[in-house]
Amino acid sequence: MLFINRMLKFALVxxxxxxxxxxxxxxxxxxxxxxxxSATKGALYRPDSGRTSPVAFLAIHRTSNFMSMIATKELxxxxxxxxxxxxxxxxxxxxxxxxxxxxxxxxGVEFLKQQPGIKAVILxxxxxxxxxxxxxxxxxxxxxxxxxxxxxxxxxxxxxxxALPKADGMVLLDAHPGNxxxxxxxxxxxxxxxGKPDDxxxxxxxxxxxxxxxxxxxxxxxxxxxxxxxxxxxGRMNRLIDKAQQxxxxxxxxxxxxxxxxxxxxxxxxxxxxxISTDVWCCTERPEKLLKNDGSIxxxxxxxxxxxxxxxxxxDTSLNGGALFLTVKSFLSxxxxxxxxxxNDIDICSSNNSTLxxxxxxxxxxxxxxxxxxxxxxxxxxxxxxxASKDKDFVVVxxxxxxxxxxxxxxxxxxxxxxxxxxxLYDYVANWANKRxxxx
Numbered sequence: 001m002l003f004i005n006r007m008l009k010f011a012l013v014x015x016x017x018x019x020x021x022x023x024x025x026x027x028x029x030x031x032x033x034x035x036x037x038s039a040t041k042g043a044l045y046r047p048d049s050g051r052t053s054p055v056a057f058l059a060i061h062r063t064s065n066f067m068s069m070i071a072t073k074e075l076x077x078x079x080x081x082x083x084x085x086x087x088x089x090x091x092x093x094x095x096x097x098x099x100x101x102x103x104x105x106x107x108g109v110e111f112l113k114q115q116p117g118i119k120a121v122i123l124x125x126x127x128x129x130x131x132x133x134x135x136x137x138x139x140x141x142x143x144x145x146x147x148x149x150x151x152x153x154x155x156x157x158x159x160x161x162x163a164l165p166k167a168d169g170m171v172l173l174d175a176h177p178g179n180x181x182x183x184x185x186x187x188x189x190x191x192x193x194x195g196k197p198d199d200x201x202x203x204x205x206x207x208x209x210x211x212x213x214x215x216x217x218x219x220x221x222x223x224x225x226x227x228x229x230x231x232x233x234x235g236r237m238n239r240l241i242d243k244a245q246q247x248x249x250x251x252x253x254x255x256x257x258x259x260x261x262x263x264x265x266x267x268x269x270x271x272x273x274x275x276i277s278t279d280v281w282c283c284t285e286r287p288e289k290l291l292k293n294d295g296s297i298x299x300x301x302x303x304x305x306x307x308x309x310x311x312x313x314x315x316d317t318s319l320n321g322g323a324l325f326l327t328v329k330s331f332l333s334x335x336x337x338x339x340x341x342x343x344n345d346i347d348i349c350s351s352n353n354s355t356l357x358x359x360x361x362x363x364x365x366x367x368x369x370x371x372x373x374x375x376x377x378x379x380x381x382x383x384x385x386x387x388a389s390k391d392k393d394f395v396v397v398x399x400x401x402x403x404x405x406x407x408x409x410x411x412x413x414x415x416x417x418x419x420x421x422x423x424x425l426y427d428y429v430a431n432w433a434n435k436r437x438x439x440x
Contacts, residue, residue, distance in 0.1 A: 054119035120168035130175020134358035140164035154333035180337035188271035189232030197267035233342035373407030
């Protein structure tokens with residue numbers, strides 16, 4: 001049952017987690033929505049004036065507050081209804097039971113489809129919203145068999161996810177390939193003993209100058225090191241999975257009597273090579289659309305203009321940002337995936353948290369946009385390639401950071417302005433949606 005308080009003023013929406021910056025210009029009176037019985041909540045934005053599109057957008061993430069994410073402002077200004085949602089596990093990675101996010105998205109889709117004048121609902125998958133929304137749509141189109149395969153590290157409940165209402169389109173905005181794949185690629189494989197995370201294998205230490213690390217700028221690693229490194233990352237992830245599955249079995253059998261779950265911690269999880277080196281995972285495999293700052297579109301092999309982050313060397317040693325504080329359940333459902341090579345040989349369907357797997361089961365129109373100032377460009381191209389949709393598009397937004405705003409450090413590095421990145425991005429989204437779902 002849905003309880004909607006239409007009398008709450010904007011100040012109450014702020015108290016629920018919205019920030020005041022710019023929202024009044026986007027929508028004077030966004031409505032705070034509490035979904036029941038879960039802790040899921042949202043903020044509904046309607047255009048202040050002009051003709052409202054028959055298309056509504058829904059934005060949600062695995063853990064982040066999306067009630068005021070940038071799309072709520074930008075798309076409502078362009079004539080669309082937008083629902084920004086917070087899942088039941090907002091701001092709490094350890095509380096994630098990934099398969100349950102489908103139930104949160106279901107409430108949002110049902111709500112939007114009930115709104116007068118709305119003929120189509122498009123899911124926005126930004127960042128970790130990518131695996132969340134594509135998982136939902138894959139199950140909606142294929143049924144519970146999608147999320148219940150015998151090789152899945154975590155499975156769904158048939159009863160819970162049966163007959164999910166389908167969305168009518170997907171917009172993936174710098175969606176990553178899966179939180180699981182992000183975790184895999186962030187693991188420091190120089191850790192060979194989880195009980196001694198500071199006892200590193202020097203031959204695999206990404207923060208060693210002997211291996212190519214540059215503490216003052218962009219690092220450069222040999223192809224041989226990258227190959228060994230990515231394979232060793234898979235080895236560490238597979239060992240962590242084995243450990244978690246044994247803990248899960250002990251909990252189920254009663255050998256471990258702490259209950260149905262237990263803490264699961266992994267140290268040194270801030271060692272993604274593409275953060276440290278712009279050579280790694282740098283670019284598209286072939287010429288792709290590049291949405292340039294002047295609004296024009298070129299077709300070229302697109303290289304990220306991102307700036308490397310050598311400060312990760314310090315973060316990787318820290319408990320604040322450099323470690324996973326999870327439970328057995330949240331690790332296996334949202335952070336674990338089987339692989340042989342973290343870059344090039346991943347069992348993408350061993351987890352339900354996998355954009356790369358889910359898009360193979362999605363047939364509705366799909367727009368994939370990658371940010372040119374970030375490191376998901378090549379992943380965006382792969383998502384596009386794997387998508388089963390016959391109506392799909394891929395474009396890179398020049399100089400945009402992951403948060404879909406202009407990258408100022410990138411401009412300082414390249415001498416090129418990216419000031420129009422946000423406007424260009426959402427103009428493209430609006431035009432794409434209006435072309436496929438025109439007003440009647």
